[in-house]
Amino acid sequence: MGKLTAKCIVAGDSSVGKSTLVQLFSSNGSHFLKNYSMTTGIDVVMKTVQIPDTGDSIELFLCDSPGKAVFSDMTEMQWDQPGCFCLVFDVTNEASFSSCTKWLQKVRSKTSSAQLPAVLVGNKTDLSDRRAVDKLEAQEWAVRHGLVYFETSAKDLENYELPFQSLAKSFYHMYQERVENFKSLV
Template sequence: MEISVKRVQIPDTGDTVELFLCDSPGKAIFYEVTEKLWDQPGALCLVFDVTNESWFSSCAKWLQRIRTKTYSPQLSDMAGRKAVEKGQAEEWAASNGLEYFETSAKELENFEQPFQALAKAFHQLYQERVEHFQGLV
């Protein structure tokens, strides 16, 4: 398991969001540790390898675990070996109320999109809470 921090600038604002990233391989041994990290997260992201159908299939199990532990999740190369088609993944994501991002770390394609979406969602949630608290004064 690897934990890191990524700073993301929010476009059209002077704000920056720090995303605390926990890369936990989808193995049962990590369930207990990752669930402890899910205590009221601002946003979560499911990631799978498009060359491995079983990893994609396990997303449903992980999403179910996430939904039982959190209040409202917001959820993202080797093209020649692709086992999960983009349309299939997009359909699954949409049917679960999630966004889908297809990226390539190897080609550095669209790798910032999931971070931008997570940061924007967290920033919007933060802004709404600030406005709510300001309305109480």
């Protein structure tokens, strides 16, 4: 098969760490944003992910979206037909977790696929003394909505790559299933 391409929407409220996670993943952990600047448009970063035990890879086009409502109309136009979705919240901010339902509805309204590989990421686990969202609550929400749950600490470089690797594998397997279904029709 070789190389596939997938548009990955990265969404969530402002200041949850979306841009930092994207930058860490695309730079293999060597670029942590210490000086934060608010994302005002969609920043697109490409990263090739090798699929284990195959000779195949996925080119993930990570579309880092702003979290402020004032930018939503402009950026949602760029969300059409995503291949996968990464929803990020801050484990120390209950409101950012509550907003996940809104973000999920917005992204799902932009796809015609009933099966959109998606992950929920609870970021900032390094701030455990300020934690406001229980891990079990977040896991249950993710399962209820068909997402895989991950916890990360961009600051401590913990698990930042796992959500994106999971999305690439899920997208690859979904593509393989579609090819097999198509072959069975012929």
